[in-house]
Amino acid sequence: MEKKPMHCTIVVRLYNDEKCFGPGVAELLEHIDEEKSIRKATAAMGMAYSKAWRIIKAAEAVLGFPLILSSTGGAGGGGAALTDRAKQLLKNFRTLEQDTRAFAEQRFAELFDEEK
Amino acid sequence: MEKKPMHCTIVVRLYNDEKCFGPGVAELLEHIDEEKSIRKATAAMGMAYSKAWRIIKAAEAVLGFPLILSSTGGAGGGGAALTDRAKQLLKNFRTLEQDTRAFAEQRFAELFDEEK
Secondary structure, three states, rough: OOOOOOOOEEEEEEOOOOOOEOOOHHHHHHHHHHOOHHHHHHHHHHOOHHHHHHHHHHHHHHOOOEEEEEOOOOOOEEEEEEEEHHHHHHHHHHHHHHHHHHHHHHHHHOOOOOOO | OOOOOOOEEEEEEEEOEEEEEEEHHHHHHHHHHEEEEEHHHHHOOOOOHHHHHHHHHHHHHHHHOOEEEEEEOOOOOOEEEOHHHHHHHHHHHHHHHHHHHHHHHHHHHHHOOOOO
């Protein structure tokens, strides 16, 4: 069977002293932003609540600022929202990813013209 | 203690039907090219010979062409060299990586000016 043409993928991560942001926490934050709840976000992703909590707390510790505003109580059991800095970071990260992916795909096409 | 300024890293991988080339096999091929021997290359990298062999054979299977020319016997126990296609692939991959990294770092600087 004919193989698919070769293509490239990229993964972008942000570091300060250590890894502080990447595709995993970005996806989690997007789900929280959409669901307005960590519990609903993790259910949508098939991720354990405790794991989501660990990911968020680890990222906040390394970044040095909060990502999530949460309120407890009420009929719905409280909700969660992204902080303004989390929204800005997420937006910039996704823009960096998209632009880098577009660049890499273009450069790949130039370099690997004969390999495909 | 002050954290280091934030920076970005990128990982580039090549896929056809599945992953066929990335930084791990690239580094291994560079060591083989330098040492002219799989055994010496793995010793330099602290990698098991059997692991290197598996990595090479898996990449060759997915790529659909040979990466290594090996000769056995002789006083030195035989040697290994990269095929021409392996050399070309390695060169293109490293160029793609370097150019993509340079682009991402530039774009990061533009986007994250205030976060750093």
